[in-house]
Amino acid sequence: MGWIPFETRYNYDEDDYRRHRITRICLFxxxxxxxxxxVLGLATLIVYLILRPKATHYNIVSASVHTLEVIGSKDLTYTSTVNAVFIYGLEAQNPNSKVTMEYEKFNVQTLYLGTDIGHSSVDGFILGYRGSNVVMITTSAMNLVVNNIVGNTLRGEISQQWVFLTVRIDTRARAHIGSYTSFWMWLHSVCEINVTPPSNGVSGMLMKYRCRNT
Structure with missing residues (x-):
């Protein structure tokens, strides 16, 4: 093995040392x-096993139809105008015994065949353990122009005294567990409801509903 200059051996050892040091740091x-x-996973599992958190629920539990009418020609080449006023009873439920839920606000949208026929929002609130609360919210649309496919279909359901609607509920919420507060998270629900239209000055009412979280 030939003679290796001292400077070359020194540089080789120093570079090797640096590589090993970087490797140790990366491994650490x-x-x-x-x-x-x-540790975080174990802590989360322990908290889950202790608290057994359950999903909160948002339902349309009542509906009053003050106005629902279609104005315009039945000709499919033209448009129609819809006037609609709905008042909903929106219920939020917190089934948890050790978690407090805080809601920022609720955004509610009424849809007919995918067409927005009214939307609004209502202030949020805090739900304590196993708490529930019902708030009233109104969505309305006056002189809303829709295509005549939507208009004529709605007109037909009004004449049959049975109208199918979709109500979307969107809210931001966070959980309070002791001194811990979670980050804000978006929660969404969709309710399929059947209502009767107003008749002879009497408001229509909710007949059936089914809500699901999305």
Whole structure:
């Protein structure tokens, strides 16, 4: 083995040392990340097993139809005008015994065949353990122009005294568990409802509803 200058041997040892040092640091960081993930996962599992959190629910539990009419020609080449006023009873339920829920506000939208025929919002509130609350909210549309496919279909259902609607409920909420407060998260529900239209000065009412979280 030939003679190697001292400077060359020194540089080789120093570079090798630096590589090993970087490798050790990377391994240490990776191990630390794995430990942190495992600890957080274990803590989450323990909290879940202790609290057994359940999903909160948002339902349309009542509906009053003050106005629902279609104005315009039945000719499919033209448009129609819809006037609609709905008043909903929106219920929120917190089934958890150790979690308090805080809602920022509720956005409610009434849809007919995918067409927005009224939307509004109402202030949020805080629900304590196993709490529930019902708030009233009105969505309305006056002189809303729709295509005559929507207009004629709605006109037909009004004449049959049975109207199918979709109500979307969107809210931002966060959970309070002791001194811990979660980040805000979006929650969504869709309710399929059947209502009767107003008749002879008497408001229509809710006949059936089915809500699901999305």
């Amino acid at each position: 960081l990776c191990a630390a990340i794995v430990v942190i993930v495992l």
